[in-house]
Amino acid sequence: MKEWLIKLISSHLTTVVLLPCFLLAGVIFYDISVSLKKMSDATQVEANALLVHKVLNLVHETQKERGS
Known part of the structure; x- marks a missing residue:
């Protein structure tokens, strides 16, 4: 179970790290x-x-x- 979770997280680590960065950049530009x-x-x-x-x-x- 633990190894499966580590493999799942490590395979999507780039997405997990970069997605909040892109969302933050979008909020900043807005x-x-x-x-x-x-x-x-x-x-x-x-x-x-x-x-x-x-x-x-x-x-x-x-x-x-006009002298008013």
């Missing part, structure tokens, strides 16, 4: 892709916030010129 998407969205939000600030300043200056 997390990286999600993080890159979030970073892209954050960059777009920052650009929009700067644009809103500039438009607000322009509206404020225009209202000051």
Whole structure:
């Protein structure tokens, strides 16, 4: 029984060792892709916030010129 178990494990040892490594690599690449998407969205939000600030300043200056 013990020898049979050792033969079974040794014949599949490469698979047993490499399968978790490949699964971990898949999880890491998935997390990286999600993080890159979030970073892209954050960059777009920052650009929009700067644009809103500039438009607000322009509206404020225009209202000051009109005397409002």
